[in-house]
Amino acid sequence: MSGSKQKLKRQEERNQGIDKRQLRDKQREELVRKQKKYGIIAGVVTALILALITFFNSNLLYRNFTAVKAGEVEYSIADFNYYYNNLYYSYYNSYFSNYGEYANYMMPDKETIEGDTIKMMEETALLYTQAKETGYELSEAGKKQIESNMDSLKDTAEAAGFKSVKQYLKSYFKGGVNEDIYRQNLEEYTLAMEYGETVLDSNTFSDKELEDYYADNKDKYDVINYRYFFVNGAAVADNEETEENEEVDGETAMAEAKTKADEFLSKITDEESFNKLAYEYADEATKESYSDADATLVSSQGANIDTAYSKWLLENGRNSGDKTVVEVANGYYVLYFISRDNNDYETVNVRHILIKPEEVVKADYEDEEAYKAAQEEALEKAKAEAEELYSQWKNGDATEASFGKLADEHSDDAPAGGLYENVAKGQMVEAFNNWIYDASRKPGDTGIVETNFGYHIMYFVGNGMKYSNYLADTDKKTEAYNKWVEENVGAFKAEEKWPLKFAH
Template sequence: MSASREKKQRQSAGQNLTQKELKEAKEAQAAKRKSILYWVIGVVVVILVAALLIWNSNFFQNRATAVTVNGHNFTAGEVEYYYNSAYQQEYQLYYYSTMGITGLTNFNPATDPKDQYVDEEQTQTYYDYFMESALDALTQVAALTDAAEKDGFSLELSESGKETYDSTISSMKDNATTSGYSYASYLQAIYGSHMTTGIYESCLKRAIMLTEYQQAHQDTLTYTDEDYTTYYDENKDSIDTFSYEVAFLSGSAPSTTDEDGNTVEATEEEKTAAMEAAKANADKLMADVEAGGDFAELADTYVQEDSANTFRSTETTGSSLSTTYGDWLKDAARAEGDINVFESTSGYYVVRFLDRYLDETPTADIRHILVKAELTQEDDPATEDVDESTIPTDEAMEAAKAEAESLLAQWEAGDKTAESFGELAKANSDDSGSASNGGLYTQVEEGQMVDTFNDWIFDSEHTEGDTGLVENTNSGMYGWHVMYFQAWNDPSWKINAKSSFQNDDMTSWIESITEGYEAVKADGFKYVG
């Protein structure tokens, strides 16, 4: 039936109705239109309320593209992850500065990053610096991801990577609980309102995976003996070990006390006189030593009555020498017995050169299991110079030794490998600094560890797989070590040289793979911050 004919039929049917029936029909039709209108309005209201709830939940903001890098899209939450990672690094430097380590940063977390500057010229705010760091990080993420795929590198975490991932998530959840937050709210408190557990875990997994990829590339880098020789020749003043004797003669003028007990600082004339006296004593000490006197004994006769003897015979690398007399010691013209006087702001140093050499002592890779002795004593008030509560009894030390012997026997009854020793360390060591790593310490330098530990390690007869027991009587570490010698390693200078090579080569590699990559802000960037 055509529309026109249908319309006519409706009109014809209407003509056969009474006035009352027509009125009722119109009222019914009006009521129907009204109910439809209310239903439509209701649907619109529900949609608006739902949209508002979704908006307030950051549903759209969390999914909007904030930054693009060569086809890789990143959300506001991902940008904030890297922004706040840069922030946290700077905050760590600020924390160190509160402990007296100066010159690390001028950042103040109490001030908005947009209101403080990185440089004295005030060309870049800390906000811009953190954001620049975030965009640089995203650029590297995109470039490294593409490079990994191109190289056929697996984008799945290794077993070690999975352990790192799981332990990081676990630590984050523990920190959240300790701080009184839920896991999700704790992440937002650290990284910003757009951070979700999904975004955080995705960023973390990607970061670990890309770190593994970079490590895999670094492991392919090799260097020749010629490389190391060139490095040494260019840096010998920093690498060489310097053996010398030094005594410090203070030139500080002592303060006095007035009749009321108040401290009276020395006058400028008194300060000048004190420095002149120190200089005279330093010159005389040098002359006496040159005449054949014993440096250590003579130094004691020239210090101020209220000063301790500051003489010492020492060895240190050139990179650690005092700037006051370091250049003199590094002078290639230095010969054994050369002696000189050097002024500082508070006195004078008398320094005698003894030797200079390249330390080729190998470092060592070792594993250990620490068995701490149980502390059961209470402090005895009668012994003021001893705190018995921190010292184990002889019985406790014997018990620790017995446990160490048992662990060693347990290892010897197995396959006797470094890996099995590591598993034993993970399960039994009281050394929180190495237990999770299988008790492993790598590239240990001679003199780095406590005496008994050091003496066992640097027994020149050691070969891979050697084991032993070492007693530890240092405060806070009383007990016994089960030792495992894993391998001799390169000397420290060579390890440092390799690290320098790798840093340079990895920097060049990153620059090469990020060439042509650019972070571009998208519409969703307005949600960042």
């Protein structure tokens, strides 16, 4: 090969090398460019994910997105949490009072409580909207109650072991509820409920209508006074043994319980004998409780009597001294009928100013003696304050109106002017009840009464409705109110929005 050809060939090889290097460089540049591009995209995606996580964990989601819309009223997730958790704990407290530590097992499920929450919000939206449209304004008593509620938040938080109200609200209501949202919902709900009372009270009925309604429902309203004792067949089966040291079967146990109940019944001659027999026949675990003569005594409206034996007690013609044994699944009730009360008496209207003693926390004192001394001091201080206010009123106009004004300014109880209307027998604590139902009591009577709540400055207004009419009036008004709600709440049928998924 000639030199020129070799030279040309080497040149071509060099050119090809250059082209390959250029190609590799371009490929490398493209790779770097793509890496940068996707790195930026990955960074953006990561940042977006972090932002979303932060957003969903923040209160912005809970407070700024509509979870439920009822009519024109919009409720955020935080608002829903306010209603849901208030209702949840209302249920819980009710079930706990009946079932104690088993309350959680008896509670309605989450879906049921959510549904009830929505219904409550619909009714609240209806009442709140109507109140605003009609110009109804919150009463002074309502405003006072709201402020009292807000003031107690700090004490409640401290008592529950939280460092701040913010932490307490977060724990109690879950997401989004702060003091502002708590107050706003409390104000709207209080306004709605007050307006609801005006709707309720707008329905009026004649005495004849009320008397007829009571007569149609007397088994529900009449108070039945009776004594009872339960012979537990199941307990006999669990605790007694035969001579062969074998457990007594259920059938035998119930037969023995029946024999015991029949013996008890045959020996009853009057109320006193019933009490003595209850003590005699009680098992050792409960015997001491029957040393109290009232342990077997019950006074209850017919609607509240155990259905196992209410039919017998409510039968027409039942006379004082009638007695019987009623069988149930796990034993026998021995019953003694005393009387039936048709609630034919006048209730009373009364005003009061409650002065509570300052709360004394036992943990703040070194020993029991110091603690009791502090309690006594707090009581004496409350008593002195009550006496001072009472003197102030007597040395002033000394009228019912001035008493009501003083109650609004100083009472630790909520009613406007300290007024309780249509108070039934036994509705108030014993000392309060005894004062207002004293046979010598006259309109305008005043005084100071001590109860476990504190000191009550009393003003007797006079008689209220006949209690039988009051019971009928209450139920007829409730029926009319429920009908009104049913007719109007359709326009406030709740629309559930996607943010509701993030509630509680």
